[in-house]
Amino acid sequence: MLDWYVLYTKPHCEPQVEQALRASQIETFFPATPVKARRGRSAFKPYFPCYLFAHVDMDAVGISRLNWMPGMRYLVQFGGKPARMDERVVARIRAHLAQPQSLDERGEILEPGDHVVITTEPLR
Numbered sequence: 001m002l003d004w005y006v007l008y009t010k011p012h013c014e015p016q017v018e019q020a021l022r023a024s025q026i027e028t029f030f031p032a033t034p035v036k037a038r039r040g041r042s043a044f045k046p047y048f049p050c051y052l053f054a055h056v057d058m059d060a061v062g063i064s065r066l067n068w069m070p071g072m073r074y075l076v077q078f079g080g081k082p083a084r085m086d087e088r089v090v091a092r093i094r095a096h097l098a099q100p101q102s103l104d105e106r107g108e109i110l111e112p113g114d115h116v117v118i119t120t121e122p123l124r
Contacts, residue, residue, distance in 0.1 A: 001057055001059075002055055002056065002057050003055070003056070003057075003058065003084045003085075004029070004053050004054070004055050004084065004085040004086070004087060004089075004090050005053065005054050005055075005056060005058065005066075005075060005076070005082050005083065005084060005085065006051060006053060006075070006076040006083045006085055007051065007052050007053065007054055007066060007072060007075055007076065008050055008051060008072075008073045008074055008075070008076050009050050009051070009052065009071050009072055009073060010050070010071050010072070010073055011049070011050060013050075013070075013071030013072075014030050014046055014049075014050065014051070014052050014071075015030070016070065016071040017052060017069055017070075017071040017072055018030045018052055020069050020070060020071070021054055021069070026054055026055070026056050026061070027054070027055035027056075028052060028053065028054055028055070029052065029053040029054075029055070029090055029093075029094070030046070030052040030053075031046070031047035031048055031052075031053075031093050031094075031097055032044035032045060032046050032047055032097075033045050033047055033097065033109060035108075047093070047097065050073070051076075053085060053090060054066065058082055063075055063082060
């Protein structure tokens with residue numbers, strides 16, 4: 001049975017783990033927000049740094065296959081059992097990230113109440 005599981009990766013290794021999982025025909029979800037692209041940096045910032053989600057049949061794949069993947073730290077577990085994530089939570093995160101967002105000059109998401117200074121015409 002397919003369920004969503006939470007994977008904890010080494011810093012900045014989420015894309016590496018995601019690519020390896022996809023190569024193994026495993027569906028993934030790596031929540032990220034767009035940021036201003038800079039030379040040598042990704043155009044996305046992880047929404048949950050060091051975490052991504054895998055949609056797998058744990059009986060078929062096995063915990064050790066995920067834990068020993070390059071770039072992984074471990075599969076998140078509670079009470080010795082892999083932490084399952086409700087599909088509705090994944091859908092809600094996807095929906096939230098699909099909403100348009102405003103970014104500041106550093107690529108950070110602007111939140112309601114943030115101070116904004118407009119320096120270009122015609123709104124100056």
